[in-house]
Amino acid sequence: MLGAYQSHAIVPKIPAGSGRIVLNAHGPNVVFSQLSSAYPLKLLSSRTPHDKIGVVYVLTYGGGLVGGDKLNLNINVKDGGILVLLSQGSTKVFKSRPEQRLASVARPINDFPEIASPAVTAHLLDVNVATDSILLVLMDPVTCFRGASYSQVQTFRLEDDQTSLLVLDWLTSGRKMLGEEWAFSRYYSSNEIWVANKRVMRDVMLLEEDDVKQVPHDPPPRSLAEKLAPYACYATVFFYGPRMRETIASLNGEYETIRVFKTQAPQELLWSMSPIAAADGLGAVLRVAAIETELVKKWLSNALRGLEDVISKDVYRRAFT
16 A cells, blocks of 8 residues: 555655665664655655565656656665655656746755756755665666767765665656657766765766767767667666675676576577675676566566575565566
């Protein structure tokens, strides 16, 4: 049942596009001491059979973001609690429009030039996770429509190396049925992980058409769609912490058996695994690409199945249904 086990404390009105989640653990239970959001962002909690696990669905009114919308979500996971972020379908990003939107005027974001432009649709996520706590971000992929310009900046601050984190960050090529494969204007995604005030990882993806002039007699520059072909979905998974060790070890073992394999034709699905250098064995990055989004989803569902021991089979299955 959505909307369950929330705190009823009165909270001040928050700016448009903003949201806040504070999860506290009290004995065997978890409680949302704060769960608030403002249009176009919507947060809904969901009951699970496991009192130690909190689940929040991150949604948008109308099922997508209009050009220029700015979302700002702040999360705190405390007291050894477990929080899982899910969604109910891909985050759709519509075509950029020059006029200013209601959700773009409430909060100054000049500290982040990648998302400050009024024409850019943006999502700013700032997370703090306390010792012995766990956060899993398992939301559906971003899907940018033709002409869309989208940027996201996600920062995860972990109290120490006893904190565990998994972040699934993925995007699709667009609406293939309408011929919109990699037809958006710009996609920018930045992910940072800090542990005990030390940055251990920063990963940035930027996809946009090259602004270059063609030189006579040179071959024409390749479009974004040509560069990314034949794949229609790219996913990156960031792992950190002791509760991720078994999954990391399992994937590393499998990767060692395939990393020397060579092929002349593109495969339907490719993946790679690499450690986070500054994580002392506690962290890793998984990258996956496939010709169809469903192939990535099915592969991840099998590859990450060890997380069932962390968040239960019931919650895990919600992420990949």
